[in-house]
Structures are given as C-alpha cells and as structure tokens.
Amino acid sequence: MTTTAPAALITLDWGTTALRAYLQAADGAILDSHTAMQGIMSLDGASFADVLTANAGGWVHAHGPLPVLLSGMIGSRQGWVEARYVPTPAGLADLAAGLTPVPDAPKPFGPVAIVPGLLRDDADAPDVIRGEEVEVFGALHRLQRTDGLFVLPGTHSKWVRVEAGRITHFSTYMTGDVFAALKGHTILGRMMQGEAHSAEGFRRGVLAARGLKGPGSLLGRLFSVRTLGLTGRLGEEDSADFLSGLLIGAELSDATHGREPFTLVANPGLTERYAAAADVLGLAHTQAPAGSAPAGQFAVARAAGLI
Amino acid sequence: MTTTAPAALITLDWGTTALRAYLQAADGAILDSHTAMQGIMSLDGASFADVLTANAGGWVHAHGPLPVLLSGMIGSRQGWVEARYVPTPAGLADLAAGLTPVPDAPKPFGPVAIVPGLLRDDADAPDVIRGEEVEVFGALHRLQRTDGLFVLPGTHSKWVRVEAGRITHFSTYMTGDVFAALKGHTILGRMMQGEAHSAEGFRRGVLAARGLKGPGSLLGRLFSVRTLGLTGRLGEEDSADFLSGLLIGAELSDATHGREPFTLVANPGLTERYAAAADVLGLAHTQAPAGSAPAGQFAVARAAGLI
Numbered sequence: 029m030t031t032t033a034p035a036a037l038i039t040l041d042w043g044t045t046a047l048r049a050y051l052q053a054a055d056g057a058i059l060d061s062h063t064a065m066q067g068i069m070s071l072d073g074a075s076f077a078d079v080l081t082a083n084a085g086g087w088v089h090a091h092g093p094l095p096v097l098l099s100g101m102i103g104s105r106q107g108w109v110e111a112r113y114v115p116t117p118a119g120l121a122d123l124a125a126g127l128t129p130v131p132d133a134p135k136p137f138g139p140v141a142i143v144p145g146l147l148r149d150d151a152d153a154p155d156v157i158r159g160e161e162v163e164v165f166g167a168l169h170r171l172q173r174t175d176g177l178f179v180l181p182g183t184h185s186k187w188v189r190v191e192a193g194r195i196t197h198f199s200t201y202m203t204g205d206v207f208a209a210l211k212g213h214t215i216l217g218r219m220m221q222g223e224a225h226s227a228e229g230f231r232r233g234v235l236a237a238r239g240l241k242g243p244g245s246l247l248g249r250l251f252s253v254r255t256l257g258l259t260g261r262l263g264e265e266d267s268a269d270f271l272s273g274l275l276i277g278a279e280l281s282d283a284t285h286g287r288e289p290f291t292l293v294a295n296p297g298l299t300e301r302y303a304a305a306a307d308v309l310g311l312a313h314t315q316a317p318a319g320s321a322p323a324g325q326f327a328v329a330r331a332a333g334l335i
Numbered sequence: 336m337t338t339t340a341p342a343a344l345i346t347l348d349w350g351t352t353a354l355r356a357y358l359q360a361a362d363g364a365i366l367d368s369h370t371a372m373q374g375i376m377s378l379d380g381a382s383f384a385d386v387l388t389a390n391a392g393g394w395v396h397a398h399g400p401l402p403v404l405l406s407g408m409i410g411s412r413q414g415w416v417e418a419r420y421v422p423t424p425a426g427l428a429d430l431a432a433g434l435t436p437v438p439d440a441p442k443p444f445g446p447v448a449i450v451p452g453l454l455r456d457d458a459d460a461p462d463v464i465r466g467e468e469v470e471v472f473g474a475l476h477r478l479q480r481t482d483g484l485f486v487l488p489g490t491h492s493k494w495v496r497v498e499a500g501r502i503t504h505f506s507t508y509m510t511g512d513v514f515a516a517l518k519g520h521t522i523l524g525r526m527m528q529g530e531a532h533s534a535e536g537f538r539r540g541v542l543a544a545r546g547l548k549g550p551g552s553l554l555g556r557l558f559s560v561r562t563l564g565l566t567g568r569l570g571e572e573d574s575a576d577f578l579s580g581l582l583i584g585a586e587l588s589d590a591t592h593g594r595e596p597f598t599l600v601a602n603p604g605l606t607e608r609y610a611a612a613a614d615v616l617g618l619a620h621t622q623a624p625a626g627s628a629p630a631g632q633f634a635v636a637r638a639a640g641l642i
Contacts, residue, residue, distance in 0.1 A: 153543070153559040156562055156565060184522075199555050200562075202523075241550065242550060243548065243589065244589025246554075247508045247589070
C-alpha cells in the first residue's frame with residue numbers, strides 16, 4: 029500500500045517474549061515496523077519506558093509527539109500498568125472505552141495507553157484473553173466481516189466467536205503448552221527422535237483424534253503414542269508429530285463442534301499445522317491476511333479518538 | 336493367617352523404582368516379605384543376580400533351593416531377561432505357559448522365571464501391561480470372583496476387564512504422568528501453592544470433569560484451573576487438587592462409561608483419591624484386599640507347576 033497520509037500513531041503488540049512496533053499513517057498504512065525480543069519477561073533490567081524509547085523513539089523524533097497504543101501482556105499484572113478486563117460481549121467501542129493510560133509516559137511521546145483484555149465471566153469456567161482480541165478486530169477489518177469463528181493458534185490457542193461485530197464468546201485451549209509438557213516430561217518423549225516434521229505422523233495423529241469418544245478418552249489414547257511404537261506401527265521420527273496431530277485434532281473437533289467453518293489468524297508456522305489438521309477432518313477454513321495486529325490496534329485507536 | 340505349610344516359593348514384584356519380595360508357603364500364606372528401593376532403574380551398578388541374592392538369599396539358605404517367580408518391569412527390555420507379551424484374551428494358564436526362564440539364575444536359588452506381560456494387539460491403539468495383570472489375578476482369587484472391571488491406579492493407571500476368569504481387555508490412562516507434567520511444566524503450576532491435600536479442590540475438579548463434553552474439551556477446560564484462580568474463585572492451595580480431580584474424574588467417566596461398577600486394586604494413597612472421585616460421580620466401587628500381587632504370583636506359580 030502506498031500512502032501520502034502523514035504518520036499518526038505508534039502501536040506495539042507487546043507480549044511475553046517479544047514486541048512488534050508499528051508506525052502507522054492516518055489512513056492505517058504501515059509506514060515502518062520492527063520486532064525485538066524484548067517481551068515483558070525478557071527486559072534484562074531495562075524499564076518499560078527505556079524499551080519503548082529504544083524501539084519507537086526515532087519515530088517521534090522524526091514525526092513529533094505521536095500517540096502510542098499498546099496491546100498484549102504489557103497490560104497484565106507483570107506488565108507496565110495493569111489494564112482491566114472488559115466483560116464479553118464486547119466490541120471495538122468497549123475496548124476503546126476501557127483504555128488504561130500509562131501515567132509516566134516518556135517524553136517526547138504523546139499519550140501512551142494500553143488496550144484492556146477481555147473476561148468471559150462464567151462462574152464454572154471463566155476465561156481471559158489479552159492481545160488476541162485486538163488481532164480478531166483487525167482480521168474482521170481486513171476481511172470486511174462482522175461475524176465468524178476465529179482461532180489464534182499458540183501455546184494457548186484462543187478461539188473467538190464474533191457476532192454483529194462484537195466478541196460474544198472465546199475459549200482457551202492449552203494445546204501447545206500440553207504438547208511441550210507431554211513431550212518433554214512424560215514417558216512419551218522417550219521414544220521421540222528427529223527434528224524433521226513428519227506430515228504422515230501428524231496426519232495419523234489427527235485421524236486418531238477423530239476416533240476419540242468422550243472427554244476422558246484423550247488420557248487413554250495418549251499411551252498409544254508409545255504402544256504404536258513398541259509394536260512397530262509408528263516410527264520414532266513420526267511420534268512427536270503424531271502426538272501434535274492427536275492434540276490439535278482433538279482441539280479442532282471440540283472448538284468447531286466437528287463442523288463449523290473457521291478463520292485462522294496470525295502465527296504462520298502453527299497456522300499451517302492447524303490448516304492441515306482441518307483438511308484431514310474435512311473442516312472448512314480460511315486464512316486472515318497478515319497484519320491483523322496493527323490493523324486491530326488502528327481500529328481501537330480510531331474508536332478511542334486517538335487519531 | 337497362621338500356617339503350618341512349609342516355605343515353597345519366592346516371588347518378587349520388581350518394578351521400575353522398587354521391589355517387593357515375598358516368601359510364600361505351599362498354601363499361599365506369606366511367611367516373610369520386604370521392600371527395597373532397588374527397582375530396575377535404581378540398581379546403582381549392582382547386577383540383577385546380586386540384588387536377588389541380597390533380598391532373598393537368606394530365605395534359600397534357611398529353606399533350600401526354592402523356585403523364584405518375578406513379575407513386573409523386570410521382564411521389560413530394560414530388565415533382567417525380556418519376557419514376551421501374551422495376547423489377550425488371556426487367563427492364568429496363558430501366563431503360566433508363557434513364563435520366561437532366567438538362564439543365569441544365581442546359586443543356591445531354584446529355577447528363576449519371569450511372568451510375561453499382556454498385549455492387546457489393536458492396530459490403531461494397541462496396549463501393553465506388565466505386572467498389574469498378575470495383581471488382577473490375585474485380586475480375583477482373594478475376592479473369589481471371575482468377572483469384573485478392575486483399576487490399578489498409578490502414574491499410568493491400568494483398567495482391566497475380566498470375563499470368565501480371563502483378561503479380555505485393558506486400557507492405560509496416563510493420568511498421573513499427565514498431572515505431574517502439567518503441574519510441573521505448564522502455566523498451571525505457577526498458581527499452585529501448598530502441599531496439603533485439598534479435599535474441596537479435588538471435589539470441585541471432579542465435578543468440573545462431569546461437565547465435560549467431547550474428547551477435546553479437556554484441553555479447553557484445563558485453562559480454567561488458572562482463570563478460576565485469577566477471578567478469585569479457586570484458592571492457590573486448592574488448585575493442584577482441582578487439576579487432579581479434573582483428570583481423575585475424566586478418566587473414571589471414560590473407563591466406566593459413566594456407570595459401570597469397578598474394583599480398586601493396590602496403591603492405597605491413590606486408591607483413596609479414586610474412591611473419593613467415584614463417590615462424587617456416583618459410581619459404585621469396591622476395594623480389593625491388600626496382597627493382590629503375591630496372591631497373583633502364587634496363582635501363576637501353581638498354574639505353571641512350580642509348586
């Protein structure tokens with residue numbers, strides 16, 4: 029996209045392990061961006077203000093005191109300022125109304141604010157999200173849609189339902205976290221060899237997930253990753269991806285109720301894996317274009333009157 | 336039990352981390368026993384023959400060259416001699432016919448043999464068991480039964496179905512292994528405090544399991560262990576037992592199909608936990624008397640003509 033609009037906004041998608049900073053024009057074009065491995069848990073003693081200046085200071089020196097919008101874990105208890113959780117259902121206007129200002133914003137930046145997270149306040153199984161909801165609004169904007177089921181694969185995958193432009197429900201699946209714990213710290217990891225991706229192992233794992241019945245069956249089926257190896261039916265180079273396919277297949281079946289179309293957002297490596305699993309299960313899916321995070325941040329900033 | 340029958344058999348239940356040795360009379364009475372932390376993975380360089388002599392040598396010096404029967408992981412690839420797997424369905428006679436002799440049995444012991452494991456040779460989800468099947472035959476003998484569903488709780492719980500005196504099916508649930516990996520190596524462990532057992536946390540976890548629907552729902556529900564804490568609904572001192580209840584509840588519902596009565600065998604600490612979960616779920620259950628392992632070993636030895 030070429031643009032003649034002036035620089036108007038700085039946004040940072042600031043997570044646990046990394047940050048991505050964007051210089052955005054008044055029409056939402058991305059004028060500049062960069063990534064640093066300076067997530068909130070990897071600051072090496074630097075202050076949040078120092079890190080913001082190091083990553084975006086050049087932009088304000090060139091373009092004046094632009095407003096800054098932050099989203100992600102920077103708003104958690106371990107972040108710069110704890111930003112509240114807004115209850116679902118919530119639309120862009122609710123996020124915009126819930127912005128938390130950062131009181132000690134460094135000069136010469138304009139006002140710095142943090143996007144709130146969302147809380148699904150179910151008494152038995154509440155859920156929280158912080159950052160991915162902004163990406164969903166960005167994906168909606170890019171796709172010109174106001175409804176749908178979206179997934180943001182990750183260590184903790186987030187499944188987000190949007191109706192009439194508002195997030196009405198979301199659920200967290202700990203699939204990636206569980207995979208790493210099972211591979212690294214149970215008997216299953218002992219038979220896993222090789223680093224190369226095994227598409228065949230993954231496909232077989234997804235098919236195994238399709239055969240599961242009932243909530244506890246996963247705890248039973250896990251052991252077959254080992255016994256299929258013991259009986260010569262699964263190679264050691266295939267078993268890690270078999271486990272990955274089993275878990276992702278179970279997640280997909282549950283989150284889509286086995287039939288609902290969905291849209292993949294962000295995380296290219298994992299997205300490919302989720303798309304492959306959906307194909308095995310015969311689940312319709314589309315892929316949001318890249319850049320959902322800054323597009324969502326821009327939409328929140330506009331709804332809040334920052335630009 | 337008092338007995339006047341002479342010593343006739345030495346048996347060892349020899350697992351990964353510990354061994355339990357028994358001196359048995361010709362009528363199955365236990366004349367002497369002891370436990371050592373000398374499982375096959377904790378031998379500190381000693382040979383299997385040395386460890387047998389250290390733990391049972393006194394008995395043969397006192398009573399002559401008694402036959403020795405070993406069961407458990409001592410028959411695995413990492414054990415003394417690899418014992419075969421017998422396919423299901425299998426009864427005592429099949430185990431007895433499949434004994435593997437130890438060729439270099441130390442003097443002055445009589446013949447030393449290892450009980451085979453069982454293999455359920457399902458192409459999609461095969462399963463193996465090594466040691467627990469002997470305990471099931473012991474429980475059947477002690478209970479004077481020939482049918483039923485039995486569970487041996489452990490790092491890997493084994494559910495064993497017996498029909499007309501033969502094991503027709505069994506399934507392994509990795510519940511304990513999964514619990515330890517999730518507690519120790521995912522985000523869930525960060526909010527878990529305290530070592531004291533929380534019966535209330537456990538009960539709430541079992542109830543949460545009852546509400547699960549579908550095989551992937553567990554991956555989604557796990558995150559609520561964290562969010563219930565974040566929203567002030569679950570104390571940090573309750574959350575480890577909540578997770579334990581969630582997993583054991585899911586296992587019990589699946590293995591019993593939500594309704595089938597079962598019998599708990601061995602492992603007193605875990606047995607109490609499984610019984611509590613079954614009570615919450617309204618599942619009928621009974622408890623086998625202690626001593627199933629040596630009773631099962633005795634039954635195999637008699638079926639094999641060793642005594």
